Amino acid sequence: MTKYTVAALQVGSWPGTTQDILNKIFSYEEEIKESGAKLVVIPEATLGGYPKGSNFGVYLGYRLQSGKEEYARYFSQAIEVGSGDQYPEISQLSLLSKKTGASLSVGCIERDGSTLYCTMVFIDPVRGYVGKHRKLMPTAAERCIWGQGDGSTLTVVDSAVGKLGGAICWENMMPLLRYAMYAKGVQVWCAPTVDARPIWRNIMQNIAYEGRLFVVSAVQFMPNATKMKYGDVVDESSGTRKLPGWPSADENCINGGSVIVNPYGEIIAGPLLGKEGLLTAEIDTDLIVEARFDLDPVGHYARGDVFELTVNENPHGVKFTK
């Protein structure tokens, strides 16, 4: 049997603390169980938060003190990632995975030393934490708050629904990253994001079609009027954000748009727009074989004699040898 249910859990990263958001995720336990989903993808930065519209007081040549303090508060909401009791958020998620029987791909803000990373964590119902992928290339203002992942977290993990891997938000537009992932045999591509624009779905369809695999993209949903505990970016009285370029009060801060796409580039669930929720679809991984009959991106359709890609998976930085 090669048919499975997969899901995207469209939630936002505010209001409240990281634990509040965890609790919100846990509130979906029954719905996940009932859906029979064997994979649930949770959006980018869901744990730790995506402070959309902030610029952390960063201007060319100086940073405002208020921005630094905002960063310190943001830092405090990030989580550490690993296996064991010293990683309470991961432990809680592992319990959810165990109870529901679903593998999880969870977008979070990871704290390592003094740098934050935008990370996707993979959790297995039996093994718990099985790996992570750090976003390689933050976009625009993100570069001021998140570090860059290196080649050591191009993680692909086994799951009931096949090999899981993927990319976070705009690094989905890095052709060489995608190619490396295809070469590792990803069958279900996890694409957590906060990009709610229609063209995002176009990008997802293209990955599914170019890579001949399934794509599950989970997008955050956050209403405009969310009273965020975080930062100074919401007008407390009106409940709307008051940032330059911010949409009017009747538009959502992040409007969702989660989708599930098959290897022919067809959207088979979603887009889920304008509300929170669990988006599910049944997939048949046999379709991957059939779809690669006439285009196997890293097999018979590659031209390794012309294009040779070398992927450096060494972690960057200091090496201590003993």
Add this chain to the structure above:
Amino acid sequence: MTKYTVAALQVGSWPGTTQDILNKIFSYEEEIKESGAKLVVIPEATLGGYPKGSNFGVYLGYRLQSGKEEYARYFSQAIEVGSGDQYPEISQLSLLSKKTGASLSVGCIERDGSTLYCTMVFIDPVRGYVGKHRKLMPTAAERCIWGQGDGSTLTVVDSAVGKLGGAICWENMMPLLRYAMYAKGVQVWCAPTVDARPIWRNIMQNIAYEGRLFVVSAVQFMPNATKMKYGDVVDESSGTRKLPGWPSADENCINGGSVIVNPYGEIIAGPLLGKEGLLTAEIDTDLIVEARFDLDPVGHYARGDVFELTVNENPHGVKFTK
């Protein structure tokens, strides 16, 4: 000034001989001039023809004699590519380019020795023939009639509208090929094809958006009832094709779908469906700079420390040294 008109000439490759098709192209001289187009992209295999629906009598383990003869006739309609009087089709196209002031990207079937290639030829109003790109990876049945290009024709040429390059039909789905082309600085991506399906436009949008460049995709248009001089694939009495899987008589053989897309992935002209014609749009190449502000695929958004692509541009084969 960075605003130019570019065009896709949506024509078919039948009925008639290669010279008949050339004449059809030349019949657009006035319309091209009036449009002010500085670039005209002509579909894949327009010269030489795309015998859609044929399989050239190829079955696993044997080839029908009728298929070999069909191939010999197909071979005779192919052209040789180069600069000078011994290349009459290129010379005629060069004259069209000179008269209209438009650079041309022309899809043709190229004959080299005893092998055919699916080639895109670049022609300049002043310099005439300036280069070609051979399709690297034919798809499915094409592999039985066309050879594979090598890395020596990853051609990018200068033109009035910026650097031209691109890919033919499904090789547009080869991430490493695209990346190599981006790295060569392509500004206007020429994508001749015979793929008339809606998802083709999705792919085009994605290249434009991922590569932050303009895309001009020219698709063939051929009515179903075309009385082809070629092969045995049309029922002469009914004028419809009688092949397995062929659509009903009221559908076109290749329905067109040419589009022009801007660096934000927006379709700014087309799709032109169900008829022949010249599709034009004004583009502003300054938009490329603006669009790469937050994603320059081979610049600030690349991760050369993790992903190193080596492109072998040597021509394959025998080297004679004197």
Add this chain to the structure above:
Amino acid sequence: MTKYTVAALQVGSWPGTTQDILNKIFSYEEEIKESGAKLVVIPEATLGGYPKGSNFGVYLGYRLQSGKEEYARYFSQAIEVGSGDQYPEISQLSLLSKKTGASLSVGCIERDGSTLYCTMVFIDPVRGYVGKHRKLMPTAAERCIWGQGDGSTLTVVDSAVGKLGGAICWENMMPLLRYAMYAKGVQVWCAPTVDARPIWRNIMQNIAYEGRLFVVSAVQFMPNATKMKYGDVVDESSGTRKLPGWPSADENCINGGSVIVNPYGEIIAGPLLGKEGLLTAEIDTDLIVEARFDLDPVGHYARGDVFELTVNENPHGVKFTK
């Protein structure tokens, strides 16, 4: 002593599953033992099957859905190749090799990721799986179902009867491939094929004579009326194939023609035509030395000053470095 018995096992790849065909091969265990054969060559695509006469619904410009499904079924019959329990077919063949004391060269369809390859596997009585060679260049319709091997499987292995190497079906007509193999010291050339025509024997004689080595060519035998489990290509009621160009019901689908040839180009066993069976011959490898007295293709008869062949044995594709 330099005299050994070598053999070609002329069997077909249908009816039944891959395991059924394996069982058929195993049914020859006693006969192999009695023959004293130290090498048994098994035809091209024997495991996985050669769906002669099919075109997998491939036509220029489209593929039929029925062809894709046929491909998925075909894919399911292919095997993975390697050493260890996770490769059950190879393990079973290794047991046969151990029991009979004969090295095996087995034609199979190999599955790697989502691409299929036409592969010759080498198995040693003591060491089990010792290497493989993937067909470099599929012919005609095969290009739509099999990938191309690269230079990394130009495998030559030691055996009791001398160095084994070879080529599959029409790649035997690639002069540079043959030369590379000669240069690696092949003494017994294994040539699995499905080509049953008389000229095939001519080609085999030529390789033996040009290369001054022994050739063992094993050809499939399949009756026309075989009720294939595979595909839709047989008329169930009549049991005959109903494909374009198919021979009449009283001709076989693949008629065999296995031969064993000595370094003087003389056929010393076979051709075995019109039936299944084990073809054997005694060879004396000292004859190779004698025959190369006046023509050593890569030795005194080569002209390295004029012709320099560079063979790229790097595997194509992505390289992950850690």
Add this chain to the structure above:
Amino acid sequence: MTKYTVAALQVGSWPGTTQDILNKIFSYEEEIKESGAKLVVIPEATLGGYPKGSNFGVYLGYRLQSGKEEYARYFSQAIEVGSGDQYPEISQLSLLSKKTGASLSVGCIERDGSTLYCTMVFIDPVRGYVGKHRKLMPTAAERCIWGQGDGSTLTVVDSAVGKLGGAICWENMMPLLRYAMYAKGVQVWCAPTVDARPIWRNIMQNIAYEGRLFVVSAVQFMPNATKMKYGDVVDESSGTRKLPGWPSADENCINGGSVIVNPYGEIIAGPLLGKEGLLTAEIDTDLIVEARFDLDPVGHYARGDVFELTVNENPHGVKFTK
């Protein structure tokens, strides 16, 4: 004789175009000649400009269209870097170098493809353009407008006053970068910056003392009231900037602070504060030898057995091989 005059030219990057700023630099020709300076260091981003206080409309999750347009205008003021007539700004600077006899280290915004880099260009009185160094790590908001240099521009060049090298602005705080430069034998460290704070001088003293070399740090000077041609960041009526966190009208935008430091960490010229000007000092490179008697950072004071630094000087990115 080992005594030479070196200088920092403290100028700003506005008002006016890149050519206006070039003209301002050229207006110092006589003063440079009279000073006898053999080296003139010009601040970071002097050509192309440092749009202090802008954030280019970058907020987490979106970019304002006005910011993109601002970037396009900024892009247009950047220069291309290389040797020859196609690099007019470099050619003009080469002429200044030739006329004055002074080597130049010039901070500029370099355009390469569609990405901008913050670059220090080295120009020699005789050889003209001799190399460049791209800033490896932009700071905060700079990451949204400048790419990251790679290891291929850790340039050290010969000059009359000794080996020149250095780092731009905050990359001066990268210990491994400094160490790599020390290992290349830099004798006069060029440190262009826009950092006008007192601690900057502390950092400069430390590099001089830790590295036992001379430091010439050139800081931009820009009055607050400058009527910038660039962007929308100045209130046209009042001439003051109206950005968040901007100092009051009586403070300068960038207050200068250029210094020259000797290998004992002593400031021997400057800081030049609150005005434009040419800061000069006589240096004696023999002092470097003397100062390294008891601390040679990459010589007798290094512990290569414990700390091994590997510097990857390969350019990142695509490699085309022919």
Add this chain to the structure above:
Amino acid sequence: MTKYTVAALQVGSWPGTTQDILNKIFSYEEEIKESGAKLVVIPEATLGGYPKGSNFGVYLGYRLQSGKEEYARYFSQAIEVGSGDQYPEISQLSLLSKKTGASLSVGCIERDGSTLYCTMVFIDPVRGYVGKHRKLMPTAAERCIWGQGDGSTLTVVDSAVGKLGGAICWENMMPLLRYAMYAKGVQVWCAPTVDARPIWRNIMQNIAYEGRLFVVSAVQFMPNATKMKYGDVVDESSGTRKLPGWPSADENCINGGSVIVNPYGEIIAGPLLGKEGLLTAEIDTDLIVEARFDLDPVGHYARGDVFELTVNENPHGVKFTK
């Protein structure tokens, strides 16, 4: 029109002088004209002679004086090759070509300095002498009387029937030589020889089939009882040869066996055995295209990415540079 008649002129190189043999060739003028042949291939060593059965007094460690004298006589019958009156044999052959309208490929012994070469000369009806090919690798005893050609005479010439090239006698068994010739586009392969064995025809079929071209192989015919003017190798009284291993008197010295083969490896004329004569066949060069549909040895069936052949066409020897 692509149909032409080609011919092999099966003659011997004795009795008589070189001029006698030339006269014998000229005696076929009318027959050639009547046949309409546009190409006539004349066997290896026809001019100058093939002294079959001699060993020129060569023994390991010494040479007989009689052998040296025999060589001097042999040397005197060789010809010089070039264009103009100083090459009388070539001039005479050019006249024959002009009169008959047939291109000639003539096997001869070429004298260059003090060395003899086994050469094939190409003569054109209009242009006269157009090139030559020297045998690269003499076989066995030939190595004592003929030098080795180098890469500078891998000649391919245009003719009415297509591109002519080829190889002499056993160098036809050099895979790399053949490949180089295929790559030069040979359409009609000229194979002069003195090898009259059946396997020779097998080799010719294989070249035609592997190279997908026409082969014209001309073999000498010499009766056993020929009274040779040359050497001491014939018993003057009995007219039979008295050499070790010589066949009985009722067998011919060289029995002929000329053949013409089409690109499918089918013998379409010959073998002509046991007598002198002109062997002709009509060929259709369009068949080359058809036959290469499924195997173009240097086009779509090559694997230049794996096998790269470098051919050194420089003439060997002393280079004088000014």
Add this chain to the structure above:
Amino acid sequence: MTKYTVAALQVGSWPGTTQDILNKIFSYEEEIKESGAKLVVIPEATLGGYPKGSNFGVYLGYRLQSGKEEYARYFSQAIEVGSGDQYPEISQLSLLSKKTGASLSVGCIERDGSTLYCTMVFIDPVRGYVGKHRKLMPTAAERCIWGQGDGSTLTVVDSAVGKLGGAICWENMMPLLRYAMYAKGVQVWCAPTVDARPIWRNIMQNIAYEGRLFVVSAVQFMPNATKMKYGDVVDESSGTRKLPGWPSADENCINGGSVIVNPYGEIIAGPLLGKEGLLTAEIDTDLIVEARFDLDPVGHYARGDVFELTVNENPHGVKFTK
């Protein structure tokens, strides 16, 4: 709560024996308790002594006997370092730590075999001895009396105030050592020294600022007229030192200068000059996060792709393997 008091205990290493100096340290028990300090850093070589001004009779090519005897006396004052009763000095310090609740970082001269090392010992209120760091690179004359530490003591230990690590005296100027320590996550940098010059404070500020951490630097204080029990370097009658280059009697031998610096490079306590004493400051380790927002030296501001530091933490010396 992240606010703690830290301290530098500015004492000298003479007059008296090592036990005398220990007793002096213990005399500060109450003051430490009252201050609430959770960390006390004690200067370089406080236990064992810093015989400033001596050269131990070392001249190029010979050593005076008197110097050797001086060294023997110096050797006798050094301590052995480890955990347990056999290390009485460490045991006494552990008791102080337990009583005061303060972690200690104590500069001492360590005896190991026959070599002395300049070592910083870390002592924890609960765990007692937790590690040590040996100076890697002694300066100038120190190289005649102290050995060099190896990579096995790049110790970082946990404490109430965060991770402790650091460097001794001038090894603070080793960029690679610092980088390795930063990479290990040091939050409070302990810098024991005998360098009392103003530039020392500059160096300390730079480490704090470059590393974005707190620095506690403890400097010895020794009056000029100290009657040292040690050596012949003090004039017993006058109480002044009579060494070459010694300052006048009214200057101190080592003038102190202990400082505490925050991650912005600001001195928040000290310099304490001209007297003994306990220097304290309150630190807030949250400031480290805030300060690393725009510069995390081993996180987002590192360039591991360009600079890779390998740290060999193996102890040097003989390895016995079984």
